[in-house]
Amino acid sequence: MPADLHFTKGQGTGNDFVLFTDADGQIDLVPTQVAAICDRHFGVGADGVLRAVRSENIPEGAAALAEDPAAEWFMDYRNADGSIAEMCGNGIRVFARYLLDNGLAELAAGETLVIGTRAGVRDVQRSKLGFQVDLGRWRLDGGEPLVRAKNLQVPRPGLGINVGNPHVVVALADDDELAEADLTFIPHVEPEPEDGANVEFVVPSEPLVRDGVGHIRMRVHERGSGETLSCGTGAAAAALATRHWAGAGAPDHWSVAVPGGVVGVRMFPTEDGEHVALSGPAELVYEGDLAIA
Known part of the structure; x- marks a missing residue:
């Protein structure tokens, strides 16, 4: 049976995403579902889908918590075609905004919000432009x-x-x-x-x-x-x-x-x-x- 998914649409310099909270890791969308959501004619329309899941409740989150126990939230990112991606620089800033605006995290000026990703833990801070993320070593x-x-x-x-x-x-x-x-x-x-x-x-x-x-x-x-x-x-x-x-x-x-x-x-x-x-x-x-x- 169809189920309702409560979502938020966000964007960073026009790079747009559908975000939703799945703290317990119970909603695992398949690629065809992600592609349908991202379809700009028959779905919501987006460049990708960002799932907010607690790191302890997703297998990839174990590595994030081992790297930094403060990485409470994991950004599970899927491209518009449903494929998995390691990281997204615009997406993680929108993800941070989503966590803050929904009361899932706090970030005072000068402090750091730690987020788990498949590319490793990423640190986000507030900036004059909105948010700054340390993408790590290149x-x-x-x-x-x-x-x-x-x-x-x-x-x-x-x-x-x-x-x-x-x-x-x-x-x-x-x-x-x-x-x-x-x-x-x-x-x-x-x-x-x-x-x-x-x-x-x-x-x-x-x-x-x-x-x-x-x-x-x-x-x-x-x-x-x-x-x-x-x-x-x-x-x-x-x-x-x-x-x-x-x-x-x-x-x-x-x-x-x-x-x-x-x-x-x-x-x-x-x-x-x-x-x-x-x-x-x-x-x-x-x-x-x-x-x-």
């Missing part, structure tokens, strides 16, 4: 594959970067190329990453650096979701790639313009290596009840 990963995209005349070299999930970043010459790329088609990456990858197309601003901050523009095709208005981890990967290409003297603070707005990226040293942080807005849009089969 790494070059996946080499420099060739990327083909519809309406781009020749394949372009990309740079593989992992920020808890896999990305391939491609530099384009100008805004015209960025606009011409047809991302309704999945970009073809050679060699194909074993677990797939989000693919970011980036154009540097002119000048690249203003007042010590780097500025780039980006579009993205997300693995399992298609082109989205924003990708938080993708923005971090794009900034990291641009800094890598720019070489010595490139800044550690970046402003990344995406179709849905602007997010901030910051690189900073820690005892276990360089981390990258993402900041940006997070809003809850509406609530409702949905019958799921």
Whole structure:
């Protein structure tokens, strides 16, 4: 029999999600149910689904609690096609907003909210833009594959970067190329990453650096979701790639313009290596009840 699912719709720079609470881990949606919810014509419409489950009640939560016992809540993230994803930079900020607004967690100024994910524990703090999340250590990963995209005349070299999930970043010459790329088609990456990858197309601003901050523009095709208005981890990967290409003297603070707005990226040293942080807005849009089969 169909059951009702109480949900909240949220978004961060246009990257939108359906969120619901399942504290005890009793609601395990199958991929077809997630895809139906995310369908923009016959469902609620979203880039993905975020389930709020207590870490102690999901198998993957054991690793989160072992890493940090304060990780009471686990962000169980599914792409729009129902596939599982490791992390989502915009999603975790919206997830934090959801926990706070529903009285499931508290976060005073200067304090940290610890959230479990499949990429490990992530720390969220309030920021001027809304929320900032420490995405943890990043790494070059996946080499420099060739990327083909519809309406781009020749394949372009990309740079593989992992920020808890896999990305391939491609530099384009100008805004015209960025606009011409047809991302309704999945970009073809050679060699194909074993677990797939989000693919970011980036154009540097002119000048690249203003007042010590780097500025780039980006579009993205997300693995399992298609082109989205924003990708938080993708923005971090794009900034990291641009800094890598720019070489010595490139800044550690970046402003990344995406179709849905602007997010901030910051690189900073820690005892276990360089981390990258993402900041940006997070809003809850509406609530409702949905019958799921």
